[in-house]
Amino acid sequence: xxxxxxxxxxxxxxxxxxxxxxxxxxxxxxxxxxxxxxxxxxxxxxxxxxxxxxxxxxxxxxxxxxxxxxxxxxxxxxxxxxxxxxxxxxxxxxxxxxxxxxxxxxxxxxxxxxxxxxxxxxxxxxxxxxxxxxxxxxxxxxxxxxxxxxxxxxxxxxxxxxxxxxxxxxxxxxxxxxxxxxxxxxxxxxxxxxxxxxxxxxxxxxxxxxxxxxxxxxxxxxxxxxxxxxxxxxxxxxxxxxxxxxxxxxxxxxxxxxxxxxxxxxx
Numbered sequence: 001x002x003x004x005x006x007x008x009x010x011x012x013x014x015x016x017x018x019x020x021x022x023x024x025x026x027x028x029x030x031x032x033x034x035x036x037x038x039x040x041x042x043x044x045x046x047x048x049x050x051x052x053x054x055x056x057x058x059x060x061x062x063x064x065x066x067x068x069x070x071x072x073x074x075x076x077x078x079x080x081x082x083x084x085x086x087x088x089x090x091x092x093x094x095x096x097x098x099x100x101x102x103x104x105x106x107x108x109x110x111x112x113x114x115x116x117x118x119x120x121x122x123x124x125x126x127x128x129x130x131x132x133x134x135x136x137x138x139x140x141x142x143x144x145x146x147x148x149x150x151x152x153x154x155x156x157x158x159x160x161x162x163x164x165x166x167x168x169x170x171x172x173x174x175x176x177x178x179x180x181x182x183x184x185x186x187x188x189x190x191x192x193x194x195x196x197x198x199x200x201x202x203x204x205x206x207x208x209x210x211x212x213x214x215x216x217x218x219x220x221x222x223x224x225x226x227x228x229x230x231x232x233x234x235x236x237x238x239x240x241x242x243x244x245x246x247x248x249x250x251x252x253x254x255x256x257x258x259x260x261x262x263x264x265x266x267x
Contacts, residue, residue, distance in 0.1 A: 069103045069263040070118035072111045100138045106235050113195035116235035117226035121199050125180030132156045143237035177217045178205045184257030197226045200257040221248045
């Protein structure tokens with residue numbers, strides 16, 4: 001779940017579909033570009049998170065269970081117990097979950113920065129979080145004021161484009177699939193005030209049961225970038241977007257990404 005730099009328009013995961021040489025372009029976890037290139041200009045309905053449009057807007061944030069937390073493994077760059085800083089032996093572990101189910105309250109460390117980027121990036125990996133009003137409020141809770149609207153607007157517009165390209169009213173249509181998972185990370189730069197992290201993972205998207213291979217669910221590997229700053233006692237999102245559409249897990253370059261530790265997962 002990479003996060004941020006000043007180019008939220010970068011694309012990742014380009015899959016060339018054999019039939020008709022259709023290009024499917026998709027973002028990783030942030031998922032801004034889940035659009036098959038059919039030559040049509042984008043413009044359609046927006047998104048909503050739940051299986052049916054009627055339930056999405058009315059879902060109470062407090063009623064949505066928090067998701068497991070992603071944190072650097074102990075053998076990462078700052079793989080030592082955080083002690084009193086985080087109250088845990090897990091490096092970078094957040095201290096609480098906000099009203100949108102997003103882990104917040106990170107230690108002022110490199111491990112805390114990695115964990116923040118991973119969890120902030122993960123919020124768009126499920127359709128329930130992509131309803132426009134919800135996604136705006138989520139980013140308001142974790143991003144700088146000047147960044148939250150810009151990032152939310154980009155995601156909302158690209159979800160509209162995706163809906164039109166796939167021929168559905170919105171991407172929360174019951175037969176539309178979108179799932180993103182962050183697998184690893186790389187620290188590009190870090191100091192006590194700012195960090196740039198790349199998140200690497202996989203995304204799957206498409207229309208369930210569609211006979212057209214360019215529209216049926218497909219998957220691909222790629223990256224997101226994340227830029228965060230330390231402000232008001234926590235790591236705040238400054239920018240986020242899609243990074244390079246590589247590497248595949250079968251490539252040697254994939255070995256350069258460090259693993260996450262999943263905390264709080266069910267059995």
